[in-house]
Amino acid sequence: MSARVEHLVTSGTFSLDGQTFDVDNNVWIVGDDEQVVVLDAPHDVEAIATAIGDRRLLAVVCTHAHDDHVRQAPALAQRFSGAGHEVPVLLHPADRPVWELTHPQVATTDLAHGQVVTVAGTDLHVLHTPGHTPGAVSLYAPDLATVFTGDTLFAGGPGATGRSFSDFGTIVASIRTVLLELPAETRVHTGHGDDTTIGDEAPHLQEWIDRGH
Template sequence: MTSGTFSLDGQTFDVDNNVWIVGDDEQVVVIDAPHDVEAIAAAVGDRRLLAVVCTHAHDDHVRQAPALAARFSTDAHPVPVLLHPADREVWELTHEGVPTTDLANGEVVTVAGTDLHVLHTPGHTPGAVSLYAPELATVFTGDTLFAGGPGATGRSFSSFATIVDSIRDVLFELPPETRVHTGHGDDTTIGDESPHLQEWVDRGH
């Protein structure tokens, strides 16, 4: 976890962000690269970084993505920053003109024998994705699904109706025992959250 700020629509908030590192003793991917590049790099250590995968392009999830990728890139093994193209406009708010590599729905990112299946789960942002690892019975949801409800949808580029569709039609189709690793806060499971969907809809969470 790293701490910093999130800024959008002229407002700035203090936030703590989860950073997820998936792999083994030889190679890893980093899921989201927020505030502290030194801390993330230290956690990666001397392992080969295959990619920085962005669950979405809000600044508190991608602020250090280009710097982290550059830190571990070599001429032989450049490290891509993977982002769904629907979030390019949001990315440009923080990293204008900085290139990314497109991440597509249904794509599989493989690291150390573990497959991360890319699920396009828009709503929090247009290009938000979740990463499902069947072998780990785990899904990394970024800011789409938290313990207790959907991610925020009250700011630019977001849609409550869309995030509800993503959660209902994509995430809640996963096995109920699937552990949910979120972008902020505590873990949960699909089974713990799925009974509450109608409550969230009714209150427009």
């Protein structure tokens, strides 16, 4: 039996470059009745812990280190650690400078492009997709025909690149050379907002480039 995907939305703020915004974040829980991984732990540790219940949390995987995606990651990992089981917080090392804006003295475990995170018999393949941040990653689950893109790709275009640590050309390259190489039917679970598919987004790449988000 393969893993299933559960969806939770939490609300809070995103702060960077001296500005703060209200945001709603998608939290994705992948697993079965016994074990799960959590993709991003933003604002409400109680809500996420309730959704996990008494299942074993294997890891908190950060798609990137903006505060609205990682604020509760250390607390969630600590809450489900114990009795010889340490829950790692997984983050691409290129995002360590962004992480330290929120958690300056908290350790993380490195994620690498090509690494596989396995939960409930289902493999999540780590894809380094920088641009929104230097260490942004997506998680591709072939068995689920799903990719979790964080803030790299949304329904309607790439994630924002107008702030520190971001670059428009880099995010477009990540989408073109990594994400759009996935099968067209692959469902895209994003960091904010609605789902889309690779096939729905692929035809609009040149439009995004011309707009220069």
